[in-house]
Amino acid sequence: MIQRILHENNILYLLYLVLIVYLVFNTGVFSDDFALIVQKRDKGFSELILPSEWWIIAPVEHYLLNVWYRFFDINNLIFIELLKTFYIIISFFFITRFFRIFLGVHHASMISFLILFFPSHEATTYFYLGLYQTLNFALYAYAFYLVHHNRIVSGSIFSVLAAFVCYSSVGFAIALFLFFVMDRKYKKAAVMIVPCLFYIIHYIYFTKINLITASQIPPDLNIYDILKQFVLQVVTFIDSMIGPSMWYKVYYSFSNLSFVSVLLAISLMVVFYKKYGKAENKEIRSKYDFKLIVAFSIIILVGFGNYSITGRYPQLCFGLGNRTTFYGSILLSYLIIQCPVSHKIKTGVFAVLLFSVFGISDHFKSWNIQQQEVISNIQNNRLLNEYQDNKIVYVSGNQYSKYGPISHIQFLSESWATSSVFKLALKGKISAEPINKRNVYENGYLVDRKYNSKYEVADYIIIYDSENNKLFRLDAENINSYIDSLLPENRHWIQLLPEDNYLRKIVLFLMPRLEYVL
16 A cells, blocks of 8 residues: 555656656746856856855855856756756755645645746746745755754754845745744754844845945835835735736736647646545645744745835736745645635646646747847847947847737846847857837937936947847937837836826835836
C-alpha cells in the first residue's frame, strides 16, 4: 500500500515537473535583464564574488541571481532558461514541503503550483531578476518546514539565507515567526525572526550610516503620505487580485493560448480529475487552518507597509512590476484550493486558472520571439552598423507587448533597456534612448515626463523605427507630430475610460506622479 502511494506521488510530482518545464522554458529575458548583462559581461571573478552597491543589501539575491548575468548572452539564452527553470522547480519543491505539514500531497502541490503561477504576478516566474521574490518565500517556507521537524541547524541556515535575500524578506519572517508564537513554540519562532532582525540592522547600516547604496526609504517621509500610499495599496490589491484587472488578465490570456497549450491543459485537467480528483477521500478533507490564514494575511499587510513607505510600487497586474502581487497570491491560492466546495466546482476553477497560466506563458514566449527578431534586425541593419554620428538614436516601436488593449511586458520603453539592447546588439557603437508618448519636444529639449529627464536637440534627431527596421532623420519641428502619431500605451484599464472619469482623479490624488500617463 505504501509503495503504491509513493509511486502515485512520484507520478504527480513528475507531472508538475514536466508542466513547469513547459511553462517556463523559452520565456526569455526582459527589461533590467538586458542592463545587467551589459553591466556584468566584462566583470572579473573578484568583482563578481563580492557584492557592492545595491547588491550589498541583497547579498543572497546577488549570489543566486546577479552574478550569473556574467555568463548570459542575448544570442544564446539556453543558460538563463535552464537556471530560471531550475529555480522554479526548486521553489515548487520547497513550498510543497511547507504545505505538506498541513495537507496531503495533492492539495499541497496544487497550492504550491498556483502560488508560483498565479495569473496576477508572472514577473516573479518568467522575469529572471524578479525571481528573488519567489526564491525568498521558497527559502523561508523550507526553513519553516525544517524547523517544524526539529531540524534546527539546517532550518537556521535556510532562515539566514532567506532573511538576506533582500528587504522583501521582512514580511515572510514576521508571518512565520508569529505562526510559531501562536503554537507557543518560542525557540522555533526565534529561528524565523532573529536572522531577519540582523538583516534589518544590516540594511540600516549600509543605507543610513555607511552610505554604500541608496535607501528605498524616502528622506522626507511623513505619516500622511504613508496613509495615502496604504490606501492605494489596498485599492490596487483588490483590483489586481479579484477586480477588473484580474479578470482582464484571465480573459485575454485565453486569446494567447497556442494549440499545443490547449491540448496540454485539457489533458492535464483530465489526469488531475480522473487520477487525483478524489484526493479528498484519501487526504484530510478541505478545511481552513486559521493560523495559516493569519500568517498569510500578515505577509500581505507587511507588503502593503513596505510599498507604502517606498511610495513607488502599487499593486498592478500588468507589466514586470506585477511582482508586488506575489504576497496576495499566497493567501488567495490557499483559499481557492482549500475552499470547502464540491470537487467539480474546484476542478472548474482550477481549470480556468490553469488555462490562464498556459495563455500567459504563451504570451511571454511569443514576446520573447518578437524581441529576438527585433534584436536580430538591429544587429543586421546596414545603416545602424555604418552609423558614425555622435547623436543619440531615438527608438520607437516595440515598447511593450500587447495583451489585448493593455501594454504589458516592457522592451524598448525604458532608457536602461533600450541602451543596453543596442550595446549588446551593436557592441557598444551607438547610444540609444526610447521615444514614445511620454516624450514632448519643448524649448529645444526632448523631455521625458515620467523621469523628468531631458536631452538637448539641435535642428534634428535620428529615429530608429523598430517596427519597420528603418533609420531616418527627423527635423526638430516635426518631433511632436511624430510623437503624436505613435500608438498609445495603455498600462491599465483605467486609461481606457474617458479622461474626466472620477477614477482617474482618485488615482492622481493618491499617486500624483502618474499624471504623465493619465
